Every structure is written in structure tokens, then in C-alpha cells.
Amino acid sequence: QAKRKAAFGSVGRRIPYRILHVINQDGESLGNMHRAEALRLMDEHGLKLVLLRENVEPPVYRLMTGQQIHEEQLKRAEKKKASPKPGMCTKELSFSSAIAKNDLETKIKQITAWIEKKHHVKITIRQAK
Numbered sequence: 001q002a003k004r005k006a007a008f009g010s011v012g013r014r015i016p017y018r019i020l021h022v023i024n025q026d027g028e029s030l031g032n033m034h035r036a037e038a039l040r041l042m043d044e045h046g047l048k049l050v051l052l053r054e055n056v057e058p059p060v061y062r063l064m065t066g067q068q069i070h071e072e073q074l075k076r077a078e079k080k081k082a083s084p085k086p087g088m089c090t091k092e093l094s095f096s097s098a099i100a101k102n103d104l105e106t107k108i109k110q111i112t113a114w115i116e117k118k119h120h121v122k123i124t125i126r127q128a129k
Contacts, residue, residue: 011051011061013039023052023062032058090120098128 015035022030022038025047033041038061042049047063050072064072091114093107114121 011049015039015049015061017059019058021056021058021060022049023060025063025065025068090122092122092124094124094126096126096128 015038018035019032020035020038021032022041024030025045030041038049041047042063045063047065048069049061050064050069051059052062053060093111095103095107099107111121111123
């Protein structure tokens with residue numbers, strides 16, 4: 001079974017690790033503790049445990065409020081939107097402002113073909129002397 005990346009959010013009470021590194025809602029490290037101790041802290045303060053880094057020993061969890069989780073999800077969504085898609089390609093075309101009509105038509109056909117293939121197209125026009 002392939003391991004898939006879970007969405008950022010509260011992990012609830014199902015924590016597969018015995019020992020966790022816990023960070024409080026203010027960003028201060030509370031150190032390594034047993035899973036039961038982390039769940040007790042979570043219940044006492046009315047917070048939620050969120051997995052920050054899984055591939056370190058011990059895994060890092062943070063106590064967060066629902067509002068903090070929501071803000072972090074929005075930040076990550078914006079970051080994901082801003083990053084270019086892996087299959088996305090940018091094509092760049094540059095020509096002079098004194099280009100002949102038939103050359104311009106040829107370049108327009110090329111640009112149209114690139115756009116149909118979902119490429120990003122950047123056009124630079126240089127001023128003729």
C-alpha cells in the first residue's frame with residue numbers, strides 16, 4: 001500500500017509513534033514525551049496536535065488552536081499555488097518592432113500552438129533602431 005501525504009491538520013488521537021517531540025502553540029519546545037502525555041496536554045489546554053515533521057526521530061508535533069491550523073492551511077495553499085507545476089514549460093519568443101507582416105503571422109501561429117499545448121508564453125518586443 002502506497003504511503004500518501006496527508007493534508008495538514010489535526011491528527012486527532014491516532015498517533016502511531018510512542019515518543020514525540022512536542023512544541024506548544026507559542027512555538028516553544030516542550031521536549032520529547034510519551035504519546036499519552038502529549039494527549040493529556042492536548043486535552044488540558046483544549047488544543048489539537050498537528051504533525052509537522054514525520055521523517056525525523058522523534059517525529060515533531062505541535063499543539064495548535066483551530067484558528068492556527070486554518071491559517072497554516074491557507075499559507076500552504078498559497079505557497080502551492082505560487083509554485084510552478086512540474087510539467088509546466090515556459091516558452092520565450094523575442095522579436096523586433098520592425099518585423100515583417102508574414103514573419104509576425106508565423107510567430108503568432110507558433111505562439112497559438114504553444115498556448116494550445118498549455119505552455120506559458122513570454123513575448124519580448126525590442127524596439128527597432
